[in-house]
Each structure stands twice: as structure tokens, then as C-alpha cells.
Amino acid sequence: MSWEFATWLAAIATLAIYSFLYSPNKIFTFFEHVYVGVGAGYGIVFGYNAIVRQGWEPMLKGKWILIIPMILGLLLFTRFIKSISWVSRLPLAFLVGLGAALSMKAIESDFLVQIRATMIPWSSLNNILLVLGTVTALTYFFFTFPDSKVVRSGALAGRWFLMAAFGAAFGNAVMGRISLLIGELQFLFKDWIHLIH
Amino acid sequence: MDFLMRLDRRWLYLIVFAVVLWPLVLPLGIPFRVSPGTMEAYKVLDALKPGDTVLMSIDYSVGGSPDIDPQAQAVFRYLMKKNVKVVMVAFVDQGVQFAEKMIREQEKLGKKYGEDFVNLGFVAGVEVAISAFAENVPKVFPKDNRGNSIDSLPIMKGITSVKDFKLVTEFATGIPGPAEWIRQVGTKYKVPIVSGVVTVMYPQSLPYVQSKQLAGLMGGLRGAAEFEKVSNTRGMATAAMDAQSMGHLAIILFIILGNIAYQMEKRRQVKK
Amino acid sequence: MRRELPMLVAGLSGLIVLLGFFFENLLPWAFNWSKELTAWGTIVSAFAMGLAAANLILIHGKRLTFKNPNWYNSAALLLSMALMVYAGIFAGQKSYLWKLLFDNLMAPLGNAMFSLLIFFIASASFRAFRARNVEATILLIAGVLVLLGRAPVGEMISSYFPVGADWLMNVPNVAGNRAILIGAAVGTVATGLRLLLGIDRSYLGGE
Numbered sequence: 001m002s003w004e005f006a007t008w009l010a011a012i013a014t015l016a017i018y019s020f021l022y023s024p025n026k027i028f029t030f031f032e033h034v035y036v037g038v039g040a041g042y043g044i045v046f047g048y049n050a051i052v053r054q055g056w057e058p059m060l061k062g063k064w065i066l067i068i069p070m071i072l073g074l075l076l077f078t079r080f081i082k083s084i085s086w087v088s089r090l091p092l093a094f095l096v097g098l099g100a101a102l103s104m105k106a107i108e109s110d111f112l113v114q115i116r117a118t119m120i121p122w123s124s125l126n127n128i129l130l131v132l133g134t135v136t137a138l139t140y141f142f143f144t145f146p147d148s149k150v151v152r153s154g155a156l157a158g159r160w161f162l163m164a165a166f167g168a169a170f171g172n173a174v175m176g177r178i179s180l181l182i183g184e185l186q187f188l189f190k191d192w193i194h195l196i197h
Numbered sequence: 198m199d200f201l202m203r204l205d206r207r208w209l210y211l212i213v214f215a216v217v218l219w220p221l222v223l224p225l226g227i228p229f230r231v232s233p234g235t236m237e238a239y240k241v242l243d244a245l246k247p248g249d250t251v252l253m254s255i256d257y258s259v260g261g262s263p264d265i266d267p268q269a270q271a272v273f274r275y276l277m278k279k280n281v282k283v284v285m286v287a288f289v290d291q292g293v294q295f296a297e298k299m300i301r302e303q304e305k306l307g308k309k310y311g312e313d314f315v316n317l318g319f320v321a322g323v324e325v326a327i328s329a330f331a332e333n334v335p336k337v338f339p340k341d342n343r344g345n346s347i348d349s350l351p352i353m354k355g356i357t358s359v360k361d362f363k364l365v366t367e368f369a370t371g372i373p374g375p376a377e378w379i380r381q382v383g384t385k386y387k388v389p390i391v392s393g394v395v396t397v398m399y400p401q402s403l404p405y406v407q408s409k410q411l412a413g414l415m416g417g418l419r420g421a422a423e424f425e426k427v428s429n430t431r432g433m434a435t436a437a438m439d440a441q442s443m444g445h446l447a448i449i450l451f452i453i454l455g456n457i458a459y460q461m462e463k464r465r466q467v468k469k
Numbered sequence: 470m471r472r473e474l475p476m477l478v479a480g481l482s483g484l485i486v487l488l489g490f491f492f493e494n495l496l497p498w499a500f501n502w503s504k505e506l507t508a509w510g511t512i513v514s515a516f517a518m519g520l521a522a523a524n525l526i527l528i529h530g531k532r533l534t535f536k537n538p539n540w541y542n543s544a545a546l547l548l549s550m551a552l553m554v555y556a557g558i559f560a561g562q563k564s565y566l567w568k569l570l571f572d573n574l575m576a577p578l579g580n581a582m583f584s585l586l587i588f589f590i591a592s593a594s595f596r597a598f599r600a601r602n603v604e605a606t607i608l609l610i611a612g613v614l615v616l617l618g619r620a621p622v623g624e625m626i627s628s629y630f631p632v633g634a635d636w637l638m639n640v641p642n643v644a645g646n647r648a649i650l651i652g653a654a655v656g657t658v659a660t661g662l663r664l665l666l667g668i669d670r671s672y673l674g675g676e
Contacts, residue, residue, distance in 0.1 A: 042557070072513050077523060104382070141652050175620075178445070253505035337511060
């Protein structure tokens with residue numbers, strides 16, 4: 001067993017969270033709050049570093065135009081002052097506008113390229129299934145098409161392909177969560193209690 | 198079956214706990230093969246030459262780190278073995294710490310910070326930040342995470358935009374992930390991207406592999422174990438595969454038992 | 470003014486970035502300004518990281534001041550936040566305190582929180598995942614096939630499991646996810662346009 005304070009701190013924190021599995025309790029709630037606190041503190045540290053390194057220091061070296069984003073960033077905090085809380089919409093709007101414009105690149109990467117990648121030769125059963133699966137799954141999302149036997153059959157086939165995709169997602173989700181448990185068990189029974197070699 | 202349906206769920210938790218712990222303590226050594234996605238990723242990384250500079254984006258947080266950190270560690274160790282230079286960056290704040298840990302491990306083995314690798318640090322803004330970074334690296338990072346001026350670091354000589362990297366490798370638990378990197382970097386700058394994602398994101402990232410927008414894709418702890426196998430390094434991911442197997446069997450058993458009980462209950466209701 | 474000005478800011482900033490992206494050579498001024506604006510965006514986003522913390526300080530500070538029930542949880546939250554900030558900004562990231570707080574408190578707590586999910590999935594697998602109809606059956610069969618195919622034990626039982634899982638991941642899964650991607654891309658562009666044109670004003674909040 002390890003007798004290092006740091007290892008014991010981590011082990012106690014882990015067991016406190018796992019105590020929730022037996023029943024919700026005050027120790028779990030306490031450490032839950034501690035987690036939120038350290039997480040928020042971590043965010044403050046790196047937000048501060050980013051502001052200083054990317055804004056404040058270049059500004060002091062002569063890039064005075066950076067005063068604009070610095071002021072915009074400070075305006076975010078006006079949301080806590082009721083009389084001028086509307087001012088916080090300005091930096092939010094700036095970020096929303098940027099994000100919306102940048103996300104338009106999806107028209108190439110997620111739309112055009114994906115459609116092009118579906119235009120494959122029907123030289124194998126897998127290729128045929130890939131094309132049919134994509135088309136029928138898209139048909140499922142066409143809610144404004146007039147109802148007809150073709151659309152309904154296509155949508156039904158599409159639903160089956162989507163269910164296969166969701167099944168794959170479920171399998172991978174289970175796999176991923178087991179990995180997280182394995183990580184914790186490796187810490188508890190290797191680093192803390194030396195049961196795993 | 199009634200007994201099973203009335204079983205306290207804490208017994209199920211205990212079964213999962215025991216079934217996953219047992220192979221960690223007493224390994225079974227079940228062999229596994231390498232999937233095509235990991236093989237493709239390995240081939241791209243293997244084609245790198247000593248002296249090439251690669252960007253490694255550590256975009257994961259503590260919540261998903263047991264699933265993806267082994268992947269990033271295996272790839273980083275492999276790149277160090279090949280004497281490839283690695284520039285690390287993070288678009289998720291917690292990624293900086295994971296990058297620092299990997300770097301500290303290599304510094305103890307004699308590798309030099311600023312020459313073999315660098316940790317640029319974190320920049321806020323997710324996709325906005327990736328776009329800004331891809332366009333002008335020194336503008337977004339005038340200093341690295343340790344406070345060194347970018348101009349003073351030999352590894353950063355000649356790096357002005359993402360085009361100057363031979364390859365981009367990114368490891369993600371969510372956003373930013375392969376989609377954001379492809380949108381902001383892959384589409385415009387045509388730099389090859391190899392992605393490592395948590396297992397949960399693996400199925401939804403596969404369309405990008407088939408469309409050749411990703412040069413390779415590794416999924417979760419299994420991806421890490423496969424990479425360790427193909428690159429001839431043994432790590433914690435390989436040791437975890439037995440536990441993964443047993444965990445899967447337990448869940449499958451629960452699904453089967455639950456559905457058997459459901460069908461029996463259904464038949465009983467019909468008979469009534 | 471309180472709504473029009475932010476809408477104008479959103480529309481203008483988005484328009485410049487769009488023009489810079491689509492007309493890089495035709496409108497070099499738009500391209501240069503789009504680069505500058507995206508760099509500004511990183512600085513504003515850094516301030517936004519402090520917003521969440523400020524909100525937490527306000528809420529938990531009130532609970533502590535008025536000694537609400539379980540006020541000690543709020544005290545723990547604020548104290549751990551303060552310690553983390555002190556360690557990161559004043560003591561430095563090489564300090565023992567920083568490494569202790571991240572490696573031995575934040576990381577284990579985060580890992581443990583997320584690893585709880587497997588237990589709930591196990592319980593749900595037993596009680597809720599039922600093959601009630603054709604679609605649910607396809608979902609469950611696909612899930613079980615992936616679980617067996619992606620685990621070494623499945624390969625040991627039969628070599629058809631990994632082959633089947635690979636086929637499932639690379640054909641039906643890619644087809645289904647591709648359709649979702651294409652649909653989401655259309656939705657993203659439509660939403661982006663609505664935001665930039667001021668039709669969607671949800672980000673402005675209430676009056």
C-alpha cells in the first residue's frame with residue numbers, strides 16, 4: 001500500500017465519489033462541490049493566462065487595437081449589474097457572429113465532401129449498401145415530402161440503418177465507460193493498494 | 198426470474214466491479230488484432246522522418262482521460278522514439294496539464310524542451326481559436342505555456358501557420374474534435390489529420406475516414422492498445438484489454454438476462 | 470438599441486469573416502480583418518471562462534453569507550477554487566500545490582464522476598434495454614455485435630465477431646452517421662444564416 005499523502009488524497013476523493021453507488025450521501029456532495037470548485041479555479045487560471053499572453057502583453061508592446069477585445073471581454077461581466085446588463089449582449093453577439101460564420105465551413109467539409117464520398121462505384125455489395133443506407137437514412141429526415149409508398153419504404157429502411165448506427169454507438173458507449181472504470185481501478189489497485197503488478 | 202427482476206441494483210454494480218477488477222489482478226492474456234483505422238494511423242505516423250515537425254493537439258479533459266490519454270501517450274512516445282519534433286497545443290484548458298505530464302516524462306529521458314518538443318499552452322474559443330491558430334501561430338501564441346517567447350524556441354523556427362506542420366494529430370473527448378479540425382484546418386490547408394477520439398465518438402467519426410478527410414482514426418483505450426501492439430510498445434492500455442473483455446461480457450449477460458425475463462413476463466401477461 | 474446594436478455586431482462580425490473566407494483573393498481587406506477578428510475572439514472567449522466562475526462565486530457566496538443549509542459545501546467549493554487560483558497564478562504550475570490539486574484531486578474526482586456511468590449503464594442494460602420491436606432489436610443486436618467484435622474475448626470465441634463488427638461500423642454505421650452529418654451540416658448553415666441575418670435572436674435573452 002502507498003503511504004504518500006497525495007495518493008491517499010486521490011484515493012479518498014475517488015472512494016467518496018463511488019460511495020454514491022451505495023446511496024447518495026453528504027460525503028459525495030461535499031467532494032462534488034470540491035470538484036466544481038477546483039474545475040472553476042482551473043478555468044480562471046488558464047483564462048487569466050490566455051488574457052495576459054494573447055491580449056495584455058501584446059497590447060503593451062504596441063498592438064493597441066487589442067484594447068477593443070479586452071474591453072469587449074470586460075463588458076461580459078456587466079450581466080451582473082441589472083441596470084446595464086444588456087451591454088453584455090455585445091461581446092456575446094460578437095462571439096455568436098464569429099462562431100456562426102466559421103461554422104459555415106461545414107458546407108464544404110460536412111456537406112459537399114460527404115456527398116462526394118457517397119458517390120462511389122456500385123462495384124461491391126458494401127458500396128451498394130453504403131449508398132442506399134445514406135440515401136434512405138436521409139429520406140427519413142424529409143418530413144416535408146408528400147407521403148407516398150416510396151418515401152415511406154425509404155424512410156423505414158433508413159430507420160433500420162439509423163438503428164444500426166445507434167446500436168454501434170451504444171456498443172461503443174459501453175466500451176468507453178468500461179475504459180473509464182478500468183482507469184480508476186488501475187489507480188486504486190496499482191498506485192494505492194499494490195494489488196495490480 | 199422474479200428474483201432477478203427484484204434484484205437490488207447494487208448487486209449489479211458489485212458484479213461489474215468484480216468482473217472488471219479480476220483480469221487486472223490476474224491477467225488472462227487474450228490476444229487481439231489491430232483494426233484497419235489504427236493501422237492507417239500507424240502507417241501515417243511511421244512515414245514521418247526524424248526532424249519532421251508534427252502538431253499534437255491535446256483536446257481532452259479529466260472526465261474522458263482514462264479512455265484517451267493512453268492513446269496520446271503511446272503516440273507521443275513513438276514520435277519521440279522516431280526523433281520527430283512535436284509542438285503541443287490545447288484547445289481545452291485541461292489538455293495543457295496532460296501535455297505537460299507527457300513532456301516531463303520525456304525530459305527525464307534526456308529530450309530537450311524547446312528543441313524536441315514544446316507546449317504552447319491553451320487558447321480559448323474552441324473553433325474560433327483553431328481558425329485563428331491555423332492562420333497565424335505566433336500571433337495566437339507569442340509565448341509558450343512556460344512563458345518563453347516563441348521566437349526564442351528553436352523548434353518554432355519557420356512555423357508561421359498550420360501549413361508548416363507535416364501532420365496534425367489531435368486527441369479529443371468532445372468539442373473540438375475531428376469535425377472542427379477538418380472544418381478549420383483540413384479543408385482549407387490540406388494538412389493531413391490523424392485523430393484519436395474517445396470510444397463514444399468513434400462511430401460518428403468514421404464517415405470522415407471513409408471520405409479521406411482523416412488520414413487515420415483511433416478509438417479509445419482499444420485504439421491505444423492496438424497502437425501499442427503495432428508500434429511494439431507495451432503500456433497500460435494493453436494490460437486493460439482483458440478487463441475490457443470481461444466488462445463487455447458482463448453487460449451482454451445483463452442484456453440477455455433482462456430480455457429473457459421481459460419475454461417471460463410478456464408471455465405470462467398474455468396467458469392471464 | 471438594446472437589441473439592435475448586438476444584432477448589428479453579430480451580423481457585421483460574421484459577414485466580415487464570411488467574406489474573408491469565400492473571397493480571400495478578391496477582398497484582401499476582408500481576409501485580413503477576418504484574421505484579426507478571429508484572434509480577438511480568442512481574447513473575448515478567455516474572459517468568458519471567468520464568467521462561469523463569477524457566477525459560482527455569487528451563488529455560493531450568498532449561501533455562505535446567509536448560512537443556508539449545507540453551507541459547508543459552498544465553503545468547500547469557494548475554498549478549493551481559491552486554492553486552485555492561488556496555486557496556478559501565484560505558486561506556479563511547477564509548484565507542489567498545483568500538481569497536488571490537479572493530479573491528486575481534480576483528475577481523480579473527474580475520472581470517478583464519469584466512470585460512475587458504467588454502473589448505471591449496467592443497471593439499464595438489465596432493466597431497460599428491451600427488444601420491444603424490430604428497430605429496438607436491430608439496435609440491441611448491433612450493440613451486442615460491436616461489444617463482442619471490439620473485445621479480445623469476442624475474437625477468441627469466433628473470428629466472425631470482429632469481421633461482423635468491422636462491417637457494421639464501416640457500412641451501416643457510416644451510412645447512418647453520414648446522413649446525420651449531412652442533415653446537421655444543412656441545419657448548421659441554416660442556423661448560422663438565421664443568426665447572422667437577425668432572424669434568430671435567442672442569444673440576446675430576454676428584455
